[in-house]
Amino acid sequence: MRLMRLLGFDTQADRYAYAVDPAVGFVSAQKKPDRWVPTTCGYCSVGCGMFIGVKDGRAVSVRGNEAHPVNRGMLCPKGLSEHYTIAAENRARYPLLRHNARFSRVEWSDAIETMAARFRRVQAMHGREAVGVISTGQLVTEEFYTLGKLVQLGLGTPNYDGNTTLCMSTAVSGYKRSFGSDGPPGAYEDLERADVILLIGANIADNHPILCRRLEVNRSAMLIVVDPRVTKTAMLADLHLPIRPRSDLALLNGLIHIVIDREWIDREYIEAHTTGFEALCESVREYAPDRVAEITGLDVDMLSRTAALYANARAAFIGWTMGVNHSSKGTETVHAINNLALITGNIGRAGAASFSITGQCNAMGTREAGGASGLPGYRKFESAKDREELAAIWNVPVDRIPSARGLAYPDIIDAVLDGRIRALWIIGTNPVVSFPNVNRLQEALARLEVLVVQDGFHPTPTSALAHLVLPAAIWGEKEGTYTNSERRVSKVNRAVDPPGEARSDFEIFLDVADALGVRDELFPAWSRPRDAFEEWKRVSAGRLCDYSGMAYEAIEQHGGIQWPFSAGDSDPDRSRRLYVDGRFQTEDGRARLIPVSWEPFPEQPSSSFPLVLNTGRTVEHWHTRTKTGKVPILEHLSPNAWVDMNPRDARALRLQSHDRVDVVSRRGRVRDVELRLTETVAPGQVFVPFHYAEANANQVTQNVFDPISREPNYKQAAVRVERTAR
């Protein structure tokens, strides 16, 4: 065959043939499926509807779902190539148990029994709380619900958190304290209906490209982007506010100052629906435009203009992502956002929202049902009423439900380091790449007596350190629901079988429950995700995140349904918003205006580390590249990490574009990265994408956390850049 090819015969003609598919038309024959399976994208939280093309039991193609209200047939480059993740060579296929330095294949039953026995042994010797669980935002809601119940009631440890604490916990804390509950109040439709859109630390053009389409539709809106970097999104803006790193909180307080000063507030709304206005007025007094201009680097005119635009809009929308969340002042910044929205009455109306654009495909699902940072159904650990309600539904004694939250993710790692936690179960996340100041995390993982890693992929930098690897099914191989940023519950379906002996996380959880002897009590007669969904519907009934009117079939049919959707609700297609009546989830139904104050970021540049490092993403990749790193076209488009630096800094350092450099902080060094000179970053700042394990930005980031949300301050590390030694 090879000789024939070398001679010049067209041996590959079949591979490059075309065929006609009824849905997509004329297309490469190898991409023409036997059937299309509807599902929802498994990357980010935009929640695009799509189909997986299945041919001979393999996923060969995808296409956007034209009828889906979120994306109307469009997908981003990751979505367009998502089927490659299923057949990636680094999929975990068999349970693996470590003997000394080597993994060997074991039976599932042995793996689960080993896990249960080792966890029980650790708990017997060191207490129940010596086992920790770190989960993810990537599972289906049914799995999160099952896992939460399993961990809190079955394993009996409250030390359970998700990697969502690395991205969204700040929004959760901010919402809870301002509005009395988690839950982004707006809808994507607001992007089309707002007349001013203020995006803070949100580069949606790279990170949520399918949302950009909404901006395109709403061209008459004024788009204001706050970002220290001239991102793709900043370039779309009518007004870009290139603030100094982490001066967003000062900016927001400054805007509130101007809005109050000029009487651009909605006094009626404030009086009817909020408390704390006097204290807020007092707290922003020191944020006069002159001082805010000095802190942010913006001029006074620009501040007044922004305030005028926002406050006088008919409907104003604030969206934010990691620029706000990845900060030790993140929760307070979210309060400031909510304060601004509340005093101008920009909540609960079409086009008006304070809207956290979430990260992972089902970060929302774990927030609602997961039982980590709160009890399922946005219930509070602290509330006796909530615990009793839940105990009644679950038919367990109320004292089995913990009355306080366990340790958050970074505190679990600390607890491992000081020996309070001896065993860890890591599910669907890759902290060896994603955790800040990763050296400390690696030290912690090395001290564990038991590390179980349950993942769709192996080896990952994390699973390589495990004592036990449990191979899990991924997107496309299992059934359930995801909730997107706008609280839309969408269906995900099984299109193909998992590779090797990999099983869905749902099945694994039930097996673990079995081995722990709690299956019959906690999950009676459960066999499929639908069983969890039906119970979860009952748990959510009457809560803010009310699923009780939903059913799998209806969700599928309508391209997802936004909660709250209670049993009596009709019109599942309508855009839904929270707090339409101005009644919030607090005791008195009023939103809290919470005074907050700006502080300089913790690690200021110095003569040894003169540059401020910002980290972020590129459109081609997802998180730690476990998935996208194995998608050939995405790797081809963006194969390596780089450092963006302003040419003025490079001149001073005698560096040229494409030189190989190291990025060095007090904590570590990112080695041998390509330098790119660009005017998209300010002098004095550098940017590194965080996707690449080989050049891990988290070698240099800080382990400084928000005191409320426990989210890391990934951004603003002080670094220097030097030529890589050869």
Next chain:
Amino acid sequence: MSLPLLKRAADDGVTFVMTPRSGVPAITRRREPDDPPRMPSRLPGPGEQYRFHVDMRRCIGCKCCVVACNEQNGNPAAINWRRVAEVEGGWYPQTARAYLSMGCNHCVNPTCLEGCPVDAYTKDPITGIVRHNANTCIGCQYCTWTCSYGVPQYNPERGIVGKCDMCYGQLQHGQPPACVSACPQAAIQVEIVNISAWRTAVAASTGGHGVPIADASISTTRVTMPDGLPPDVRPVGVGEIAPQHAHWSLVMMTVLTQLSVGTFVTIWLLQLLAVETRPSVAALGSLLVAIVALNGATLHLGRPIHAYRALRMWRRSWLSREVLLFTAFAAVASAYAALLWFDRPGATIVGGLTAALGIAGITASGCIYRVPSRPSWNTTLTPLQFNLTAAALGPLLAAALGAARASLLSPAAALLTGAQLVVMAFAFLRLIASSSVELQGTARLLSTTLRHQFIARGVLLAIGGIVLPLVVTGAAGWWSALAITLAAETLGRYLFFASAVPRHLTAPYLRVGSEAVCV
């Protein structure tokens, strides 16, 4: 808007006819009011054709078009029939970046088609789409150079090139091309262009306004530029230039044919000048070199078995002409060598013909590389350097095979090699002095990544072509001079290919300091 269903008629010579929609169920898109139509509702009329419109104002550089194109055509990741280039200008925070997505430009006068030696390209008479026929293609890759926009790409797995055909098959099924359908920003559309009006617009174009700079091919793609792009806008990532494909079979083929031609010309001149000469061994040796080189050249093809097809388009393709001239050269040179071997009359006349065909062949070789897509090649220095390679090497092989006395050949060899060195230096100065990003890129490659090879070539050339011929005596000396000079010229030809930075994707549309002149 319903899209037309376009159907290719089976046998009546009409390429496209419009038929009512049937069979294939239509996709009904929910289109936002601001979305421009993604494709026209009718076929092009007389004097019209389809083309791409790329709206850089809408593009967010997400590269969905690239991924969708690869999926549509089942191409491996390294082959992208649609690509996205990035430019940046301005100063923080007044920075602008813009993205230009390019597939095939479906040119009015496609230069891929002009240069193709086997007539694998056709321009569809109704739609104007430039199509490539995978069955005809022999994988010579000449179109990857003659296209000024780098559109056709060689697929080593299959041994042929391929390119964007505006998803001709999708259009036939009434659907837009994959890139157009996949664009979340509706930044790519298919539209109808009036060809003569477009010719006029292109002829007047100075670039930078969305109309391509006038060149031989006339790209039909229309680009809507972002408002207020800064004047210093430049390609992103141009400093990051890796050495290009070395094309070793072409390196060997060109250098050895030039060696052979140079030797025959030397022999013939010696004969013509009536000096004492023993040319028969040298002629035979040189003929063998030519035969090895010309057969070896077929290894460059993706489909060597169809090499003979390359003769076909000699009326318009420099590649066909080169093949034709060298085939004739080899035939006549065989006769010449035979006449010399058997010492028959008429050798001088046949020798003259051999020399003429050889020089014409080398010049045709040189003209192959006179393409706008590779600014470093696109100069008269290219055929000059090819001929000087022949001139520097010919006397050395002739001398080594004992065609004449050393005293006669050494000054000639030294002089001609000296000329080659001067041209080499001049060509490098031209690169350094240029303001074009591509020529600067070539200069950067030669002075960084390929620095050692570049210096070695100059040094070897000076030693093997100038010093040794002037100092050594005897066959062994000549053979070493030949070996060293041949190594120098092989290295030089390697650098010729490896340092040829392709023209930047945005060059025809944006004034980005690129080599703009294409003719």
